Every structure is written in C-alpha cells, then in structure tokens.
Amino acid sequence: MIIALLSGLIGLALGAFGVLAFHLSERQRRERVEVGEPVLPEGAAEVLSVIGRAYVIVDVIDGVVRASPAAYAFGLVRGHTVVHKELLELTGRVRRDGVIEERQLELPRGPLGQGTIIVQVRVAPIGDEYILLLADDRTEITRTEAMRNDFVANVSHELKTPVGAISLLAETIEGAADDEVAVRRFAKRMQKESVRLTALVQDIIELGRLQGADVVRSGRPVDLNAVVAEAVDRNKLPAEAKDISIVVGGKLSLPVFGDQDLLMTALRNLIDNAIRYAPEHTKVGVGLRSREGLAVISVTDQGPGIPPDEQERIFERFYRVDAARSRQTGGTGLGLSIVKHVIAQHGGEVSVWSQPGQGSTFTVRLPEMEQDLDEGQAGDTPASQRTDGAEDSREQGVSA
Known part of the structure; x- marks a missing residue:
C-alpha cells in the first residue's frame, strides 16, 4: 500500500515537472524568436528608401x-x-x-x-x-574615363609624328639652301606631312563635334540620295588623282531621320577610305537599296582586302591594319571610327565584308522613316533594290 502511494506521488511529480519544462521551453523559444527579429534603427528604412x-x-x-x-x-x-x-x-x-x-x-x-x-x-x-x-x-563613368585617357595618349602620339617630321624637314631645307633639287624634294615631303597633320586635326575636331551632337533633338528627314551625291562629289579630286571611277547604282525612295551634315561626313569618310586603299585605274562602287524598312548603302573597293582577324578592330580609333600603308595613303586612323559613331547615333549599323585579294564592302544600314501612303512617298520599293548581302552590294556597286 505504501509502495503504491509512493509510486503515485512520484508519477504526479514527474507529470508536473514535464508540464513545467514544456512551458519553460515554449517561453524560451518565443524569446529567441523575438530576439532574432531584424529591427533597424528608427528612421533607417526611410533614409535608405530615398x-x-x-x-x-x-x-x-x-x-x-x-x-x-x-x-x-x-x-x-x-x-x-x-x-x-x-x-x-x-x-x-x-x-x-x-x-x-x-x-x-x-x-x-x-x-x-x-x-x-x-x-x-x-x-x-x-x-x-x-x-x-x-x-x-561606376562602370560607364570609369570606362569612359579610360577611353578618354587612351584617346588623349593616342592623339599625342599621332600628332607627334607629322609635327616632328615637319620640324626635321624645315631644318634640312635650311641646311640645303644651296641645293635646289634637295630643297624641292624636302619641300614636297613637308607639304605631304602638312596635309596629313591638317587631316588629323580636322578628324579630331570632327570626332569631338560628333560626341556632343544630339541627333534626337536636332534631327530632321534626310534624303540619302542627295547625301550620297554630295559625298561622291567631295571625293572626285582624290579619285581622279588615282584614275578611279566612282560608280553609283540604285536609289532610295524614303528618307531617314537624322543630321544631314553628320551623315554626309560618315559617307564621305567611307568613300574616301575606299579610294585610299583601291589600286589605280579601278572602280569604287556605291550601291543604294531599301530592304525591310532599312536604307542600305554599300561601298565597295577592289583593294587588297582585310584579313578576317583584323575586321573586328578596324572601327577602333587610330587602329590601322597596315600602319606603313596608312602613312603612305595619308590615313589618320579615325575615318572608320567616325563612320561607326555617326551611324550608331542614327540607330543604324555598319558592317564589313572582305577577303584578302578580293577587296572590301562596307555596308551601312539605317532605319527609314515611315510616311503615309497617301502622300505618294512610301510606295513599294522596286525588286531590283531589295537584294541583300555582301555579294549583291559588290555587284551592284562595281558594275552599275
């Protein structure tokens, strides 16, 4: 009897202890949860939000x-x-x-x-x-700053060459004042370096102007047929000097939205680049056509071509595939960079097709402006102008 009573008391005590332990555990768990709640200092969330x-x-x-x-x-x-x-x-x-x-x-x-x-x-x-x-x-700011520093360093290097050459030639002419043949020869070299220096400075000024242009605000409808005609006209003298024919084929029926002077500069540089690298007594073809809402202009030369591994870099500032040949032709290394910059500002793209020994074709694509059909200006584009691809542009430009 006593043993049974003791057993009951022990069971009751164990039950009470279990209930107490359960309540203590629940209380500690709630306290841990409350302590673990992330509480920011007062006002911190509001400051961070703005x-x-x-x-x-x-x-x-x-x-x-x-x-x-x-x-x-x-x-x-x-x-x-x-x-x-x-x-x-x-x-x-x-x-x-x-x-x-x-x-x-x-x-x-x-x-x-x-x-x-x-x-x-x-x-x-x-x-x-x-x-x-x-x-x-700071990604864009840092990269822009690096590009600016690199550009300044490249400009300094590029200017140093013709300036140094002119200075040296002037000293040489002064020392050979009694030799008429030598004076003429060195004066001719000086004139060539002066032309190169002028072209370089002009391209640097042009590139700076392009970077500050706002095509969206200052743009207007532009007739690319007239722009191409003016770009060809401005390149007639250097073409005639090498007995190169500039042949234009095709026509664009719709205008593009943009800055006419900038577009003329880009196309003039593209044609000028083709003339510089084309052999004498050859042709430079300029083809115009419309395709799927895009104005497509292709400039084709019969020059030495560009190796595939160089084609990705030719639009970089001051990059030259053949530096010695560029000095000989008078190139500044900025022409194609200007072309790419202008076309990108107008929402377009420029690409190149080239094979060593087979010449090069540079193709510009710009979005055409949409116009109401009742104005009679948005008619169907002739099928002959809807070809695409580098081979079509080469054939149209050279054989037109």
Whole structure:
C-alpha cells in the first residue's frame, strides 16, 4: 500500500515537472524568436528608401536582412546571400574594427561571371548588430574615363609624328639652301606631312563635334540620295588623282531621320577610305537599296582586302591594319571610327565584308522613316533594290 502511494506521488511529480519544462521551453523559444527579429534603427528604412544607391544590410553572420532591387540587379545579392567574397571581407573588417571602409571594386556580374561591374562601395556599421553596404555603379563613368585617357595618349602620339617630321624637314631645307633639287624634294615631303597633320586635326575636331551632337533633338528627314551625291562629289579630286571611277547604282525612295551634315561626313569618310586603299585605274562602287524598312548603302573597293582577324578592330580609333600603308595613303586612323559613331547615333549599323585579294564592302544600314501612303512617298520599293548581302552590294556597286 505504501509502495503504491509512493509510486503515485512520484508519477504526479514527474507529470508536473514535464508540464513545467514544456512551458519553460515554449517561453524560451518565443524569446529567441523575438530576439532574432531584424529591427533597424528608427528612421533607417526611410533614409535608405530615398538614398538613390543600391544597398544591402547584413546581420552578424552576414545574412542579408534587407536589400534594394538595384543590389539584386547589380548581382551583389542572390537570395539571402552576399555573392562576392570581396564584399564579405569588407563587412568582416568593419564589424571587427568599427571603422567605415570605402573601396572601388570590379566584380563579376551574373552567376556565370560573364561581364563585370565597377562599383564604389561604402561599408559602415548600422545599429549594434548590422552592417550597411552602399554601392554606386561606376562602370560607364570609369570606362569612359579610360577611353578618354587612351584617346588623349593616342592623339599625342599621332600628332607627334607629322609635327616632328615637319620640324626635321624645315631644318634640312635650311641646311640645303644651296641645293635646289634637295630643297624641292624636302619641300614636297613637308607639304605631304602638312596635309596629313591638317587631316588629323580636322578628324579630331570632327570626332569631338560628333560626341556632343544630339541627333534626337536636332534631327530632321534626310534624303540619302542627295547625301550620297554630295559625298561622291567631295571625293572626285582624290579619285581622279588615282584614275578611279566612282560608280553609283540604285536609289532610295524614303528618307531617314537624322543630321544631314553628320551623315554626309560618315559617307564621305567611307568613300574616301575606299579610294585610299583601291589600286589605280579601278572602280569604287556605291550601291543604294531599301530592304525591310532599312536604307542600305554599300561601298565597295577592289583593294587588297582585310584579313578576317583584323575586321573586328578596324572601327577602333587610330587602329590601322597596315600602319606603313596608312602613312603612305595619308590615313589618320579615325575615318572608320567616325563612320561607326555617326551611324550608331542614327540607330543604324555598319558592317564589313572582305577577303584578302578580293577587296572590301562596307555596308551601312539605317532605319527609314515611315510616311503615309497617301502622300505618294512610301510606295513599294522596286525588286531590283531589295537584294541583300555582301555579294549583291559588290555587284551592284562595281558594275552599275
């Protein structure tokens, strides 16, 4: 009897202890949940919402508590994880030292690491347990600055050559004042270098003007037939000097929207480039046609052609396939760069087809303006002008 009573008391005590332990466990669990709630300092969320920069807030174990849409767009955050170890290293140092850090980093963009993004990152403690990362996209600014510095360096180098040559030739002429034949020879060389220097300065001025042009605001309907005719006319003298015929074939029925002077400059440079590299007593063909809402202009020469591995770079500033030949022809290395820049400003594209020994065809495509049919200006384009491809443009331009 006593044993049964003791057993009952022990069971009752164990039951009461179990209930008490359960309630204590529930209370501790609720307290842990409440402590774990991410609570930002008062006003922090409002400030971050208007700051205009990508931001990420991480906790004591670098878990993402909050991040802006821009942070995800930049590829800094994926899910609740900071992607880049460089950023995690910064947060670790700030958490340890309590000192604000600022760095400019070049980071892979996207999960496959294709492409990079340059960001100015500022990392600072926020509250007692959070770290704030502010990121500003500096990719375009940094690359533009690098291009500008590279352009200045290239211009300095390109100007140095003709200026130095003119100076040296002037000294030589002065020393050979009694030798009439030598004076004439060196004066002719000086004149050639002066022409080259003038062309280079003119192209640099032209390129600077193009970069400041706003085609969207200043544009108007442009008749490319008239533009091509003027570009051909401006190249008649250098063509005649090499006994080169410029043959124009086809016609465009619809205008394009843009700046007539800029388009003329681009097409003049394209034809000038063909004349420079075409052999004497040959033809340069200019073909015009419409295709699927695009005005297509092809310029074909019978020059030495361009190797396939060089074709990707010929539109770069100051790039020359054959530097020695460019000096001989008087090229500045800016002509095709100007062409590409102008055509891109007008929403078009320029491409090249070339084979060594078979000449080259440069093709410009620009969107035509849509016009009402009742104005009688948007009629069907003749089938003979709707051909496409490099071979068609070569045949149309050369044999027209």
